Amino acid sequence: xxxxxxxxxxxxxxxxxxxxxxxxxxxxxxxxxxxxxxxxxxxxxxxxxxxxxxxxxxxxxxxxxxxxxxxxxxxxxxxxxxxxxxxxxxxxxxxxxxxxxxxxxxxxxxxxxxxxxxxxxxxxxxxxxxxxxxxxxxxxxxxxxxxxxxxxxxxxxxxxxxxxxxxxxxxxxxxxxxxxxxxxxxxxxxxxxxxxxxxxxxxxxxxxxxxxxxxxxxxxxxxxxxxxxx
Amino acid sequence: xxxxxxxxxxxxxxxxxxxxxxxxxxxxxxxxxxxxxxxxxxxxxxxxxxxxxxxxxxxxxxxxxxxxxxxxxxxxxxxxxxxxxxxxxxxxxxxxxxxxxxxxxxxxxxxxxxxxxxxxxxxxxxxxxxxxxxxxxxxxxxxxxxxxxxxxxxxxxxxxxxxxxxxxxxxxxxxxxxxxxxxxxxxxxxxxxxxxxxxxxxxxxxxxxxxxxxxxxxxxxxxxxxxxxxxxxxxxxx
Amino acid sequence: xxxxxxxxxxxxxxxxxxxxxxxxxxxxxxxxxxxxxxxxxxxxxxxxxxxxxxxxxxxxxxxxxxxxxxxxxxxxxxxxxxxxxxxxxxxxxxxxxxxxxxxxxxxxxxxxxxxxxxxxxxxxxxxxxxxxxxxxxxxxxxxxxxxxxxxxxxxxxxxxxxxxxxxxxxxxxxxxxxxxxxxxxxxxxxxxxxxxxxxxxxxxxxxxxxxxxxxxxxxxxx
Numbered sequence: 001x002x003x004x005x006x007x008x009x010x011x012x013x014x015x016x017x018x019x020x021x022x023x024x025x026x027x028x029x030x031x032x033x034x035x036x037x038x039x040x041x042x043x044x045x046x047x048x049x050x051x052x053x054x055x056x057x058x059x060x061x062x063x064x065x066x067x068x069x070x071x072x073x074x075x076x077x078x079x080x081x082x083x084x085x086x087x088x089x090x091x092x093x094x095x096x097x098x099x100x101x102x103x104x105x106x107x108x109x110x111x112x113x114x115x116x117x118x119x120x121x122x123x124x125x126x127x128x129x130x131x132x133x134x135x136x137x138x139x140x141x142x143x144x145x146x147x148x149x150x151x152x153x154x155x156x157x158x159x160x161x162x163x164x165x166x167x168x169x170x171x172x173x174x175x176x177x178x179x180x181x182x183x184x185x186x187x188x189x190x191x192x193x194x195x196x197x198x199x200x201x202x203x204x205x206x207x208x209x210x211x212x213x214x215x216x217x218x219x220x221x222x223x224x225x226x227x228x229x230x
Numbered sequence: 231x232x233x234x235x236x237x238x239x240x241x242x243x244x245x246x247x248x249x250x251x252x253x254x255x256x257x258x259x260x261x262x263x264x265x266x267x268x269x270x271x272x273x274x275x276x277x278x279x280x281x282x283x284x285x286x287x288x289x290x291x292x293x294x295x296x297x298x299x300x301x302x303x304x305x306x307x308x309x310x311x312x313x314x315x316x317x318x319x320x321x322x323x324x325x326x327x328x329x330x331x332x333x334x335x336x337x338x339x340x341x342x343x344x345x346x347x348x349x350x351x352x353x354x355x356x357x358x359x360x361x362x363x364x365x366x367x368x369x370x371x372x373x374x375x376x377x378x379x380x381x382x383x384x385x386x387x388x389x390x391x392x393x394x395x396x397x398x399x400x401x402x403x404x405x406x407x408x409x410x411x412x413x414x415x416x417x418x419x420x421x422x423x424x425x426x427x428x429x430x431x432x433x434x435x436x437x438x439x440x441x442x443x444x445x446x447x448x449x450x451x452x453x454x455x456x457x458x459x460x461x462x463x464x465x466x467x468x
Numbered sequence: 469x470x471x472x473x474x475x476x477x478x479x480x481x482x483x484x485x486x487x488x489x490x491x492x493x494x495x496x497x498x499x500x501x502x503x504x505x506x507x508x509x510x511x512x513x514x515x516x517x518x519x520x521x522x523x524x525x526x527x528x529x530x531x532x533x534x535x536x537x538x539x540x541x542x543x544x545x546x547x548x549x550x551x552x553x554x555x556x557x558x559x560x561x562x563x564x565x566x567x568x569x570x571x572x573x574x575x576x577x578x579x580x581x582x583x584x585x586x587x588x589x590x591x592x593x594x595x596x597x598x599x600x601x602x603x604x605x606x607x608x609x610x611x612x613x614x615x616x617x618x619x620x621x622x623x624x625x626x627x628x629x630x631x632x633x634x635x636x637x638x639x640x641x642x643x644x645x646x647x648x649x650x651x652x653x654x655x656x657x658x659x660x661x662x663x664x665x666x667x668x669x670x671x672x673x674x675x676x677x678x679x680x681x682x683x684x685x686x687x688x689x690x
Contacts, residue, residue: 284689310553332474
């Protein structure tokens with residue numbers, strides 16, 4: 001059953017990503033911008049924003065899994081939280097990479113200490129620390145407890161971090177989806193939603209795979225242990 | 231029959247890749263002195279951790295005098311002595327004991343502190359920092375600290391390892407006294423002869439399970455050794 | 469509260485006994501002022517602008533030092549496990565450690581602040597008293613998160629580096645707010661946003677204190 005779902009996801013993901021590429025690089029009309037570089041760079045938006053959304057989703061899953069772990073002490077939730085934290089860090093890394101690639105031609109600089117940029121960086125640091133902590137601890141229920149505590153505190157801190165630097169002037173483009181004026185044209189909106197959906201499916205696929213891998217690792221180790229015992 | 235001091239039912243500790251205990255069943259009556267024997271890694275320490283409520287079993291239940299050991303109030307009834315000192319080097323013996331008597335809410339603490347200091351023959355050094363103590367003295371103080379709140383259940387995790395002869399003799403004496411007072415005592419050790427000398431009953435943990443549960447009186451320690459800790463398995467710990 | 473008070477007494481007693489660590493922290497803060505002065509050779513005007521940040525850098529570094537020290541004491545001789553065995557709630561133990569760390573850090577601040585005033589030739593006025601709630605709020609925020617994260621980090625071999633990794637990003641909001649508020653007071657321009665910002669600091673303190681209080685039991689448990 002499990003592998004059937006995975007197979008299905010994989011079969012859907014391949015054409016979906018190809019379609020994504022087509023939509024983003026061919027189908028979507030060129031934006032009007034004085035700077036020709038900006039016209040091309042703008043297309044990074046379709047990767048940048050879905051990655052950011054996935055990062056948040058992944059960290060929310062870390063939070064939920066951490067709470068569930070402390071409530072049940074079930075290894076399953078610990079594994080989910082690790083899998084999700086790893087994927088979240090991966091996607092926020094993508095955000096931090098694609099952002100400057102866009103910013104260089106448009107703003108003329110790679111980086112600026114702006115709200116969105118700074119808070120994304122801090123977010124990334126929080127979950128890198130979470131993963132580092134796990135590296136430093138031996139496997140066992142102690143590690144599970146400690147990382148669940150950090151998983152909870154970290155997520156509660158995320159909106160506060162964002163809020164704390166909001167009073168700084170922001171250069172970052174507004175959340176386009178929200179504003180009515182200057183909102184995305186219909187084809188852009190469609191391409192964006194398509195990309196978002198594809199990325200979310202990718203997350204589902206990745207977390208399933210990572211979770212299964214962690215579980216297999218557990219089983220294998222346990223089998224070795226049993227062999228030692230017998 | 232009164233409530234057992236300790237009632238363990240089908241306890242397993244099995245977390246991720248770690249298997250520590252499997253299907254442990256054990257009932258200890260108040261006043262019993264039980265030795266837990268087994269090789270390193272057999273699960274002795276995990277078992278004590280679960281009994282003391284520091285560690286949660288993955289399956290099964292533990293009751294200490296009829297209630298859950300992870301219940302904080304219940305912890306006043308037990309004490310642990312292990313290779314860890316549970317003392318602050320930068321405090322005097324007196325200050326260490328006063329601190330723990332406040333934490334454990336020991337009644338008449340001044341009198342009690344003096345009494346335990348006398349028991350371990352450290353009254354003359356009570357105002358010296360623990361960091362100036364010899365190893366043996368620190369270990370005696372560790373024992374005093376554990377007995378301070380008169381625990382009904384004593385958990386001893388390899389208490390004799392690293393002790394000097396004087397401290398071993400003192401600990402054995404104190405344990406005898408505790409036993410006479412009707413305290414329940416669980417002891418993990420490698421020293422079969424001391425175990426025989428002190429305890430009424432023994433259990434052997436092997437491969438995370440209890441493989442033998444018997445009375446000390448009708449057992450010959452050398453026979454146990456041959457049966458369970460035979461030379462083929464190196465006899466490292468025996 | 470009995471256990472919490474016992475822990476505070478014990479910690480303060482040990483801290484005062486080994487005066488070296490207090491002295492070391494104080495000298496360390498002095499060094500921060502000196503080094504910043506050398507590395508950024510700036511005009512007095514700019515210096516005044518970065519002074520609040522500098523003050524908090526000194527506070528936070530010495531606070532870090534204090535946190536590491538406080539939990540290193542609990543690690544020696546397995547005292548952390550002794551805490552797990554205590555017949556008191558994890559929350560109480562948290563309160564005890566939190567209070568002792570906070571008191572020590574506030575004491576440092578009281579020692580560092582006069583030096584800071586002299587070095588940067590700041591004008592004191594009645595306004596300066598408004599710094600007290602700012603320092604209290606910022607410090608409590610730092611220590612409430614710092615206490616629980618030190619208790620986490622102390623379980624690793626690399627306690628100090630891990631505490632920095634965990635604490636810095638998480639504590640950044642409170643530091644940002646505290647620096648802003650301190651700047652307002654020292655610059656003598658307390659604007660309308662002073663009290664709302666101070667309220668945020670207090671809200672942060674309450675959130676993380678409560679959260680840590682509830683979660684501390686899980687840290688002690690194996």
